[in-house]
Amino acid sequence: MEGLEKALEQIKENMPKLELREHEPMREHCSFKVGGPVRAFAVPRDIFEMSKVMFYLHMNGVSPLTLGKCTNVIIPDEGLDIMVISTESLRKLRLGETENTVYAEAGVSLARLAQFARDNGLAGLEFASGIPGSVGGGVLMNAGAYGGEMKQIVESVTVLTMGGEEKMLSGEESAFAYRTSVYQTLPCVIVKAVL
Numbered sequence: 001m002e003g004l005e006k007a008l009e010q011i012k013e014n015m016p017k018l019e020l021r022e023h024e025p026m027r028e029h030c031s032f033k034v035g036g037p038v039r040a041f042a043v044p045r046d047i048f049e050m051s052k053v054m055f056y057l058h059m060n061g062v063s064p065l066t067l068g069k070c071t072n073v074i075i076p077d078e079g080l081d082i083m084v085i086s087t088e089s090l091r092k093l094r095l096g097e098t099e100n101t102v103y104a105e106a107g108v109s110l111a112r113l114a115q116f117a118r119d120n121g122l123a124g125l126e127f128a129s130g131i132p133g134s135v136g137g138g139v140l141m142n143a144g145a146y147g148g149e150m151k152q153i154v155e156s157v158t159v160l161t162m163g164g165e166e167k168m169l170s171g172e173e174s175a176f177a178y179r180t181s182v183y184q185t186l187p188c189v190i191v192k193a194v195l
Contacts, residue, residue: 102117
């Protein structure tokens, strides 16, 4: 992929502090411990750094695969010639700015989120305590269990467009349905949510 190689050159030149691994075996990142190498694997430290990576990829016509805890994904053993962006460093978690809300970045585990809500006297996230994924993936697929789902608790979701610009959507605009959301067809990356 000529576009990906050009984007990688630009990213290396302009973002020397970015954690960027080439030919990274995905078995190291996926919960099933299978999967061959991907051409490039980036771990942005924060949302700003992620937006810069998205910008360079977009400028070269490259759409990345964004993964959190990689609990619902299997990469083929022969690998893929793609760019993977990990949300594992996006783990800020705090009480929200309005009463009874929680701010969580995409890389926060759903189990940690449920425990944080419990520890702060907030209800509604009990269902998430046994789900192995992260906030980003949970929002993407409207994760749920035991009669609860993300649709019931999401107030807003912030995404990065493929060009790296932040955009916020309300819970209603997220078009949640059974194990789906608008984010499965909207070209964007989920970076945080208010619950």
